[in-house]
Amino acid sequence: MCLGIPGKVVHWLEREGAFSQAEVEFDGVRRVVHMACVTEAELGDYVVVHAGIAISRIDPIEAKRIFETIAGWGDDEGWRPERLEEPEAPQ
């Protein structure tokens, strides 16, 4: 119920206050999402969507932090941060 799924903002439909809407892509599938709470999101940004509305923008720099932290612990066979995609440039 409280889960939110990340999706990429691909197309703004309406960008005015309480009734803002955008198309957001989840694993290749596009859905219309209410954007009243994340009107500052730019195309290409990832947002967390819950019950049909976006509740937060994902910070791509913070998203890498854990990988950088644990990269220091592993042996040479272990995980390396390069495996995480670079944040995509806004379209």
Next chain:
Amino acid sequence: MKYLDEYRDPEAARLLLDEIRRVSTRCWTLMEVCGGQTHSLLRHGIAAELEGTVELIHGPGCPVCVTDQEAIDFACQLAQRDDVILASFGDMLRVPGSRGSLLDARTAGARIQIVYSPLDAVQLARKHPEKQVVFFAVGFETTAPATALAVKQAARDQLDNFSLIVSHVRVQPAMESLVQAPDNRVQAFLAAGHVCTVMGYESYESFVEQYRLPVVVTGFEPLDLLEGILACVKQLEANEVRLENRYARTVQAAGNQSAQDLVREIYQICDRAWRGFGVIPEGGLELCLEWRQYDARTRFSEPALPVLGIDECRSFDVMTGHLKPPDCPHFRKSCNPESPLGAPMVSSEGACAAYYRYGMTASH
């Protein structure tokens, strides 16, 4: 999918597991507050991997599970009216009220529609002007902005056939009632990430201070959970008590202001009965006076029905960490997903459903 798959990296998870085992000198008892986290912990085998290192107990963070029987009875009662379409999240359908579930009501002919968003229920009201559409509004602070937006849309479109059964609950008052109990077992909390996405986590400062328990804001993917657990264990081992945010890619200290503004405009804080818990002071949200016309309890003058029978479900003991689902005398016997005695067996965030689904049979 980006921001999901990479947080399931098995090698990174192994490093985190090793680190948790390395820093632990004894078995700590942590509570993950959110039912979504419970499912993730069991699905990915984290609870089993950490057995003996960390005991994970499953908190009250499933809004479907804590929805009072009386609210379900009222929803069934309205659904049976000819002029009503009841809209609900699918999770609510099998949850037993004291007079059966919404699914039972549907089998008996009631018109009940599953929706994925409260905004879909508004759409339904637009499509069926001849009917009253009632949305069963359950959920924590995460979901409240979506239902607030639905009310605003209904107002904008001047829909007079849309209303809500408001059963929103607030998570922090429940955490407080839990730690105030003399038999509290929780030594640290993994706070519910998506509630904090909306509400922020500043309000936990005083909670941490008052109850002297570490609180770590945690996400839902295996690496998020393992990092949250590691942060708790490190604090406990160092005898420290702090508030930490380990879900910073999504959660900011002040939360989402627009979402909070929406909620504040439409709702006000109220005392609310939580199933199994009784009334929790300030444990819920209700519509403000200005928006009360959207309250189904105001709109329909149905006679109040008394709640019938006794609730055999032991969900309170499960959600306070005193009973593991497999140790409930009903588990897999008189209680299973097809015929549940309580909500935790059917909700997609219920702890009993998680144990049933992921094959956990023995006590952990």
